[in-house]
Amino acid sequence: xxxxxxxxxxxxxxxxxxxxxxxxxxxxxxxxxxxxxxxxxxxxxxxxxxxxxxxxxxxxxxxxxxxxxxxxxxxxxxxxxxxxxxxxxxxxxxxxxxxxxxxxxxxxxxxxxxxxxxxxxxxxxxxxxxxxxxxxxxxxxxxxxxxxxxxxxxxxxxxxxxxxxxxxxxxxxxxxxxxxxxxxxxxxxxxxxxxxxxxxxxxxxxxxxxxxxxxxxxxxxxxxxxxxxxxxxxxxxxxxxxxxxxxxxxxxxxxxxxxxxxxxxxxxxxxxxxxxxxxxxxxxxxxxxxxxxxx
Numbered sequence: 001x002x003x004x005x006x007x008x009x010x011x012x013x014x015x016x017x018x019x020x021x022x023x024x025x026x027x028x029x030x031x032x033x034x035x036x037x038x039x040x041x042x043x044x045x046x047x048x049x050x051x052x053x054x055x056x057x058x059x060x061x062x063x064x065x066x067x068x069x070x071x072x073x074x075x076x077x078x079x080x081x082x083x084x085x086x087x088x089x090x091x092x093x094x095x096x097x098x099x100x101x102x103x104x105x106x107x108x109x110x111x112x113x114x115x116x117x118x119x120x121x122x123x124x125x126x127x128x129x130x131x132x133x134x135x136x137x138x139x140x141x142x143x144x145x146x147x148x149x150x151x152x153x154x155x156x157x158x159x160x161x162x163x164x165x166x167x168x169x170x171x172x173x174x175x176x177x178x179x180x181x182x183x184x185x186x187x188x189x190x191x192x193x194x195x196x197x198x199x200x201x202x203x204x205x206x207x208x209x210x211x212x213x214x215x216x217x218x219x220x221x222x223x224x225x226x227x228x229x230x231x232x233x234x235x236x237x238x239x240x241x242x243x244x245x246x247x248x249x250x251x252x253x254x255x256x257x258x259x260x261x262x263x264x265x266x267x268x269x270x271x272x273x274x275x276x277x278x279x280x281x282x283x284x285x286x287x288x289x290x291x292x293x294x295x
Contacts, residue, residue: 001081001162002226009086013141014079015116016071078146078164079115085165086113086142088226089172092219096281097176104180104285111175112141113168133167135174137183142171156241160234162227166213166272167238173212177205182288196258200292203244206262207271207295208287210239214275215284222279232276239268267295 071079090110097108114120119128123139133144148167153159177183186201193201217235221227240246243265245255262268271287287295 001160001165001228001231002224003081003084003161003165006084006224007087008080008083009090009110009113011090011110011112012079012083012086013112013114015114015120016075016079016146018116018120075146078149081161081164082113082115082144082146082168085168086172088220088224089169089216091223092216093172093176096215096219097179100180101282104282106179108176109140109179111135111172112139114141114143116143116145117147118145133171135171135178137174137178140175140178142168142175144168144171152238152241156238158234158238158241160231160237162231163234163238166217166235169213169216170209172216173209174205176212177208182208199259199261202261203263203267203295204287204292207267208284210263210268210272211275211284211287212281214272214277215279215281217276218279232273235272235276236269239272240265243268263295271295 090108094108094110097106099105114122116127117129119126120143121127122136122141122143124134124136127134127143129145129147131143133142133148135142144167149164152163152167174183182205186205189201190198213235217227242262244260244262245257245264248255248259263271
């Protein structure tokens with residue numbers, strides 16, 4: 001992917017210079033435990049929950065101590081690359097969203113992208129590297145530990161900078177959905193429909209974010225000629241690697257379709273490519289309209 005020497009986003013919040021520090025005094029003291037027990041009303045389950053919450057908050061405070069980031073050349077390059085990708089998404093969606101059809105049209109509000117190592121705090125709670133890249137609607141920020149790119153290479157066999165760019169563009173796609181009210185539309189169904197039906201709506205939302213990532217790639221190529229030989233294959237491989245069916249087979253040896261929340265490998269590849277091919281953001285609602293069996 002051609003990204004070097006190009007404009008970077010100013011909306012990157014780099015927390016990678018904040019290093020973890022060992023807990024002092026073993027965490028919560030005796031007095032703290034007594035207070036939490038009183039607050040729990042003597043309920044053991046509630047007490048243990050409060051203890052866990054305090055430990056997570058304490059861990060976060062320890063991890064936010066400033067220190068030498070000691071970034072490797074690879075980590076620095078990843079940071080530069082995602083900053084360029086984020087800038088591309090800002091330009092593309094800043095142009096496309098006001099021109100969406102009907103009542104979908106809206107102004108684009110640029111999200112922040114938070115880079116962190118090991119752990120950090122988000123508006124959606126405590127996050128660790130194991131969480132993977134995610135978008136938090138509460139603070140409208142994308143969070144990513146760039147060590148995930150190593151995982152993509154070594155575990156998912158999905159290397160390459162355009163595969164990495166696809167991951168960032170997918171999370172920004174969730175931000176677009178949030179601005180359009182689509183995230184709330186799906187989340188409000190939680191508890192009102194069966195778990196299986198809600199999972200199906202979650203799949204639609206994720207496949208739509210894949211479609212939007214493809215739309216971004218279409219316009220980024222048209223605007224800046226970013227694609228090099230093999231780039232599309234990199235993104236398709238990444239989409240295939242993180243399909244629900246593929247991940248379930250790896251984890252447990254069999255597939256449970258009613259538990260899908262992100263879509264199959266075939267679906268994820270299809271809808272990314274549909275967005276890449278058409279570049280038509282105005283067709284994003286198709287993902288909510290077609291029968292589930294046709295996704």
